[in-house]
Amino acid sequence: MSDFNVVVTLVAAKEHTCCECQGVIAKGTKYDRDSGAQDGQGFSYKTCLPCSEAREWLDKQLRQMNALNDDEGIEFGALHSDLAELASEERFLGVESLRLLLGIAERRNQSVKPQGDGS
Numbered sequence: 403m404s405d406f407n408v409v410v411t412l413v414a415a416k417e418h419t420c421c422e423c424q425g426v427i428a429k430g431t432k433y434d435r436d437s438g439a440q441d442g443q444g445f446s447y448k449t450c451l452p453c454s455e456a457r458e459w460l461d462k463q464l465r466q467m468n469a470l471n472d473d474e475g476i477e478f479g480a481l482h483s484d485l486a487e488l489a490s491e492e493r494f495l496g497v498e499s500l501r502l503l504l505g506i507a508e509r510r511n512q513s514v515k516p517q518g519d520g521s
């Protein structure tokens with residue numbers, strides 16, 4: 403097995419898109435880059451820091467619930483749906499999962515460029 407995964411926090415030299423919220427990682431802001439190889443395929447994902455924190459929190463919750471094995475992790479791009487799943491299991495009473503979901507939704511909304519109509 404040659405699977406590996408390295409996470410580094412970098413400062414964006416140019417604009418990037420977060421793999422979780424699709425929000426803009428502006429030039430000069432910090433982001434996490436996960437890169438590595440899985441099943442012989444190289445990968446690289448960029449995640450804005452708020453999403454990265456949310457992923458860390460969710461990862462911890464799922465491990466506490468034994469919903470993740472040691473060799474498993476949250477799939478890239480699946481943070482929002484995994485969070486929503488947890489929130490529904492908590493019957494939407496878990497304040498933290500709702501707060502994180504809201505944050506992702508807000509960053510998503512901001513990333514949607516307004517159409518140039520009505521001006």
Ligand SMILES: [Zn+2]
Pocket residue numbers: 420421422423424425449450451452453454509
């Ligand atoms: Zn993000």
